[in-house]
Amino acid sequence: MNRTDALAMVRESISRVIPDADVAALGPDDAFRDVLEMDSLDFLSFVEVLSERSGIRIEDEDTPRLATLAGCADFLVAHTL
Numbered sequence: 001m002n003r004t005d006a007l008a009m010v011r012e013s014i015s016r017v018i019p020d021a022d023v024a025a026l027g028p029d030d031a032f033r034d035v036l037e038m039d040s041l042d043f044l045s046f047v048e049v050l051s052e053r054s055g056i057r058i059e060d061e062d063t064p065r066l067a068t069l070a071g072c073a074d075f076l077v078a079h080t081l
Contacts (some may be wrong), residue, residue, distance in 0.1 A: 001054070006076035009067055013050040016044055028070040056080070 001009075011023040014032065021036050032038045038046070047066060051058045056079045058066070065071045 001076055003073050003077055003079055006073040007069060008061050009053055010050065010072040013053055016049050017045045026069055028073075031067050033067065035080075039077065054080075059066040 001075065011026075014021050014023050014036070016036065018036055026032070032046070033043060036042075043063075046073060047058055047063055050056075050066070050072070054076055056076065065075050
């Protein structure tokens with residue numbers, strides 16, 4: 001998976017959890033919880049959707065890396081090489 005595909009997958013996964021989220025307005029280092037007002041349950045749902053869509057098992061210790069677009073893209077690319 002390349003970075004462009006990873007970013008698209010992250011945006012689509014967010015949209016599945018928060019359909020009215022303005023994912024286009026997210027900067028690479030913007031924290032999802034702050035910008036999208038994502039609560040803990042939304043974030044966990046996002047991680048589950050991302051894991052299902054990517055086919056990558058996401059462990060609890062991985063979740064801090066998934067707080068931003070850049071972090072998610074880096075994680076996905078690194079785990080698909």
